[in-house]
Amino acid sequence: MTAGREPGGRHPARRAGREPAEVPARRPATTQPSSRRAGAAPKGRRIGTRLAALSSAAILSIYAAGYLRTQAAEQQALAFDPTPTPGGGVTTSTPATTPTTAAGYRDGTYVGLGKSRHGDIEVTLVVQAGRIASAQITSCRTRYPCSYISGLQGQVVQRQSTHVDRVSGASDSSKAFVSAVTAALAQAT
Amino acid sequence: MEVQPLTDPAPSTIWPADDARRAHYEQSAVFMDTVVTIRVPRPPSTRRCAEDVGRAFAWFQKVERRCTRFNPGSELMRACAQVGTPCAVSEVLFEAVQFALAVAEASGGAFDPTVGGALEEAGFDRNFRTGMTHRHEPPDGRRPTYRDIRLDPDRATIEVRKPLVLDLGAVAKGLAIDLAAQELAAYADFVVEAGGDMVARGRNDSGEPWRVGIRHPDDPTVLIDAIEVSGAAVCTSGGYERVRERGAGHHILEPRTGRSPAETRSVTVVEDTAMAADAMATAAFVLGPVAGRAFLERHDAEGLFISPSGRHAATAGWRRDWK
Numbered sequence: 001m002t003a004g005r006e007p008g009g010r011h012p013a014r015r016a017g018r019e020p021a022e023v024p025a026r027r028p029a030t031t032q033p034s035s036r037r038a039g040a041a042p043k044g045r046r047i048g049t050r051l052a053a054l055s056s057a058a059i060l061s062i063y064a065a066g067y068l069r070t071q072a073a074e075q076q077a078l079a080f081d082p083t084p085t086p087g088g089g090v091t092t093s094t095p096a097t098t099p100t101t102a103a104g105y106r107d108g109t110y111v112g113l114g115k116s117r118h119g120d121i122e123v124t125l126v127v128q129a130g131r132i133a134s135a136q137i138t139s140c141r142t143r144y145p146c147s148y149i150s151g152l153q154g155q156v157v158q159r160q161s162t163h164v165d166r167v168s169g170a171s172d173s174s175k176a177f178v179s180a181v182t183a184a185l186a187q188a189t
Numbered sequence: 190m191e192v193q194p195l196t197d198p199a200p201s202t203i204w205p206a207d208d209a210r211r212a213h214y215e216q217s218a219v220f221m222d223t224v225v226t227i228r229v230p231r232p233p234s235t236r237r238c239a240e241d242v243g244r245a246f247a248w249f250q251k252v253e254r255r256c257t258r259f260n261p262g263s264e265l266m267r268a269c270a271q272v273g274t275p276c277a278v279s280e281v282l283f284e285a286v287q288f289a290l291a292v293a294e295a296s297g298g299a300f301d302p303t304v305g306g307a308l309e310e311a312g313f314d315r316n317f318r319t320g321m322t323h324r325h326e327p328p329d330g331r332r333p334t335y336r337d338i339r340l341d342p343d344r345a346t347i348e349v350r351k352p353l354v355l356d357l358g359a360v361a362k363g364l365a366i367d368l369a370a371q372e373l374a375a376y377a378d379f380v381v382e383a384g385g386d387m388v389a390r391g392r393n394d395s396g397e398p399w400r401v402g403i404r405h406p407d408d409p410t411v412l413i414d415a416i417e418v419s420g421a422a423v424c425t426s427g428g429y430e431r432v433r434e435r436g437a438g439h440h441i442l443e444p445r446t447g448r449s450p451a452e453t454r455s456v457t458v459v460e461d462t463a464m465a466a467d468a469m470a471t472a473a474f475v476l477g478p479v480a481g482r483a484f485l486e487r488h489d490a491e492g493l494f495i496s497p498s499g500r501h502a503a504t505a506g507w508r509r510d511w512k
Contacts, residue, residue, distance in 0.1 A: 182412065
């Protein structure tokens with residue numbers, strides 16, 4: 001009944017007793033290193049069948065089924081539009097070394113990224129003498145023109161905060177802008 | 190491409206301090222009604238990295254296609270339509286449902302994937318991007334629970350014993366994040382983020398642990414906490430951002446009553462996998478700060494609860510660095 005059934009046997013791992021041995025050898029056996037709690041003191045708690053362990057087993061089981069590898073053709077037909085942004089050339093900024101001033105923010109140049117479902121906005125924030133000197137939109141990958149929200153840049157400087165007006169009709173972009181400024185400012189505090 | 194509102198709101202993510210930005214590879218795409226971003230600092234080969242990231246994204250499409258309740262033809266909805274008949278399903282769907290049932294059992298039904306019918310009744314029957322509505326007849330009599338689903342691990346079948354709608358919103362996105370992370374297992378450093386839920390591994394572009402900000406539920410400009418994560422998943426379940434159209438409440442329902450819990454505004458959970466973190470955050474959200482915290486601690490997960498007044502409570506082991 002499943003039209004999109006995988007060729008070559010559906011659940012090889014399950015048939016084989018769910019051994020994760022079919023995971024290609026180059027891949028580590030777990031999704032994440034288990035170092036998260038390595039340094040933590042024993043908590044004296046009951047650790048029964050941890051749900052996290054069940055979830056890890058589920059992920060490996062799916063992965064080991066070889067499901068994806070049998071569908072290379074479908075993968076090539078993937079609908080998403082790849083817009084790779086190899087790093088390096090987008091923006092540069094100077095390291096902030098000046099200690100925090102009385103006004104609150106640490107001098108320097110900070111970059112923050114805000115996301116919306118229409119695209120990303122990158123803001124470069126300059127702090128001088130502890131005050132926000134500028135908040136420039138340095139990258140606007142939204143579907144809509146960035147001019148809709150360009151007025152918000154001045155408001156950040158005027159109000160010395162992330163509390164800017166929302167722009168009617170561009171509320172998602174406004175939120176992404178605020179998120180970007182918040183992320184940048186978080187580095188300056 | 191079909192989409193489904195896997196509903197979780199985004200805590201703001203703090204991307205690396207870009208003063209030390211060096212070569213990185215980053216790609217974003219929309220899946221599951223949210224922006225998914227994969228970032229790999231310092232890849233040995235950009236071309237190879239692009240291929241690997243492409244395969245990682247492919248998992249989102251596979252999980253979404255099989256696990257959506259917004260497409261009557263999806264594998265999930267076909268299984269729901271065959272009441273009383275075991276339905277053979279893919280590995281992806283089987284494991285997603287099996288894990289959802291395990292969390293339902295562990296939380297005493299506070300988390301319940303059969304909440305799909307109640308979500309439809311509450312008005313969450315619309316694909317947020319296409320505006321298409323999907324509505325099924327409400328079940329007669331007793332509200333269905335997770336106990337009305339039978340799994341056969343040997344045959345990989347799912348059987349629904351009475352009419353119900355499964356909602357895998359709280360596990361499918363996390364599962365896709367984890368599978369994408371597994372696909373990138375050869376890389377020491379990366380982050381896979383979908384709408385504020387993420388797996389972060391290794392170090393960021395600056396060679397430091399990834400920093401994750403947890404924002405105030407009502408004010409995206411206020412950061413409640415910021416934690417450092419390296420080798421863990423962080424997921425937030427919250428009752429904000431997607432408010433239902435009719436009546437009071439939001440998109441997370443108490444399965445046993447069909448109402449939205451009001452005690453908590455958001456719960457952020459740190460766990461080994463995003464699937465566990467997301468599902469446990471949803472369960473803890475329904476349970477509330479007291480029972481929810483006990484639930485998380487019992488399962489050795491860490492969580493931060495934010496109340497409507499902005500006060501917050503955390504598990505005993507909550508700290509600011511997971512390295």
